Amino acid sequence: MKFRTFAAFVGPSVFMMIVFIALPLIFVFLQSFQVTQPIREMVEVETCTPGFLTQTCTVEVKSQPVLDENGNVQTETRWVGFESYANVLQMGRVWDAISSGAIAQIGNIDFWKALRFTLTFTLLTLPLVIGLGLAIALAVNNAARSIRGQVIFISLLPFIITPVIGALSIRWLFYGDGIVTAWLEMLFNTDISVAANGWAVEFLMMFYRVWHVAPFAFVIFYAGLQTVNQDTLESAIIDGASRWERLRYVIIPHLMPLIVFIALIHLMDAYRAFEEVVGFSSQAQRITLQWLTYDFLQPDDAGNRSISRASASAMLTMIGIVVILMPLLRKTWRDHRGGH
Amino acid sequence: MTMRTLALAGTMALMGSASYAACAFENETEVKMLSAGFEAWKSVADAMSECGNVQAELDQEFRTKQPSAFAANPSLYHVGGVSNGTITPLLNDGTIRPLDDLVEKYGQNLAPNQLIRMNGQVMAIAMMVNTQHLMYRSDIFEELGLEVPTSYDEMLETAAKIREAGAVDYPIGATMMSGWNVAQEFVNMFQGHGGQFLGDDGMPTINTDAGVQALETMQALTEYMDPEFTISDSTYVQQQFQQGKIAMANLWASRGGAMDNEEESQVVGLVDAAAAPRAMEGGSPATTLWWDGIVIAQNITDEEADAAFRVVMEGMDTEMVQANNDDAIWLIAGYEPNRLAMGAIATATASPPPPSYPSTSEMGLLHTAFGNEIPAFLTGDRGAEETLTAIEEAYVTSAKEAGILD
Known part of the structure; x- marks a missing residue:
């Protein structure tokens, strides 16, 4: 292809990538080393607010931003180095916990609490998604041709449902007097409070993710299964290979690039888990790194938001994703080079 | 076709704006x-x-x-x-x-x-x-011959009696959802115990006796609540009332109307309101206006x-x-x-009256710190003192970032 043609095809996409991904990333990177604050002054304000029938007035000294002559808030931006990172990581409290021997207390510090859960979540759901996806793909591939369409449609449903709605529907099955909880209570004749138990909530969040993402793995694997070399399979049968041996030595090696692909996508997605926290209202029990960033960005009633800490937290999340992808990327790169 | 649609839309808009009825101008x-x-x-x-x-x-x-x-x-x-x-x-x-x-x-x-x-x-x-004030099931109170509690100690005693009688699933409901709601409960309780949020130097004074007592009162209440209280916001408590699952709660006055809504409530006319309970003797009702x-x-x-x-x-x-x-x-x-407004009026006219929720930047930051740190205490993952220290640290960090503290 001529370079000009190539450039014409790729150009728009490169432009979009720069505007919507590269530039924001650079801004977030810079912001994580900066703090922007309004210039504040302490003022004494008399505030009169209603009681019922009467009014109460209180005088209090409070800090207010200074407005310039156009009525805009004056701000100043300072470079603060790694201060925001330090504020997110809270290493001081981590060392305190370690030196006082209360290692479990690290789990109460937001970032480390989120990291612990995010890693468990990502690494435990990965094999389940791949395993379940492969199992469905094999089952559908071996199903009678006449019902295959219906089976594919039903298997894909969880993937089609909007993520938060999917999470909510599972929440409603289990939380409070949800149907499943009510059944379990009848069966075992006890009181079950799913949302009161951190580990139960954690399990539900993972269950939801596997339920939601396995169909994606299934579609990819099912497509891959159509390209398995039938001659190799037949010769394996003639050689007396069992069903399991055929899977282990013919089909899985053939699907390996797809398994790596699914693993890459899943690791990236699961490490950025967010909707589970919202759907299951798990903030008290379990939070994810992405939710932590969101929480820093949410303004409180007084309009304060921690943009610097949110930027630092976002950069840390990105670094985390790169680290977690490293082994797979290295493997792919080695295989790729070895192939030549 | 397009012209006709446009003309129609125009007419509709005119009709819309011409529908002023009870307005003086x-x-x-x-x-x-x-x-x-x-x-x-x-x-x-x-x-x-x-x-x-x-x-x-x-x-x-x-x-x-x-x-x-x-x-x-x-x-x-x-x-x-x-x-x-x-x-x-x-x-x-x-x-x-x-x-x-x-x-x-x-x-x-x-x-x-x-x-x-x-x-x-x-x-x-x-x-x-x-304001948040005490709402209670008058029929249960009457049946069991209970007095309406005026303090949190009385509320806990009453809750124990209601539990013993087995009148409802859980005697108490409270808006203790992680985040804004549980933070508001702490604000109520901390002020009710006579706590001051900030010292003269602007540093937080949360890790005090008032702080510990506030947390302990909240924990004592959770003993009588649905164990899933970490997802319990105002709507959740309102529905607990409407479905007859709880007997009392310190709930928002604006939720009162829903108790008598015949379409969704099973307790129409059975919920009454009284002043918010006090947290300590001689203090103001533990709530904010x-x-x-x-x-x-x-x-x-x-x-x-x-x-x-x-x-x-x-x-x-x-x-x-x-x-x-x-x-x-x-x-x-x-x-x-009306009947349900009496609680809010009794709360607002109590002596000493509860404070208004302060509209300051500092309060916004404190509220966030409460909402993030208190759930770990209520779920039993952390002690009261450690939680209060964590709140103060979180406040100082965010106040420095916002430029409120140097």
């Missing part, structure tokens, strides 16, 4: 409002719309939208619905205008306690008060502000209150307090 200027979405705001917005050319956006996420929408020039909305918590960013950024001259011109019907003054200037017009009301944007023309204020006065008139009496504890003339 015909509004010609476009007026846009952004407010919260609970019942009282719906009633006010409907009454305002009768004047024509009014677009009201009722959105529970208003607090995240309002500061930037009002900072735009021209402002995206003319009228904002706020409370004493959410007025802070608008005051700080100077995006709302003083209303003294408008009040003088059109505010003849306003009661003096509706005028929210900052350093003498009227910055907002309040329409209702709200809130008001809801309107502000007018700074970045609009004076004509627009004029029209907006007149429309608001129509929306907040006696006629509206008489038609929607039970939606809120209105401050507007013509309001007849």
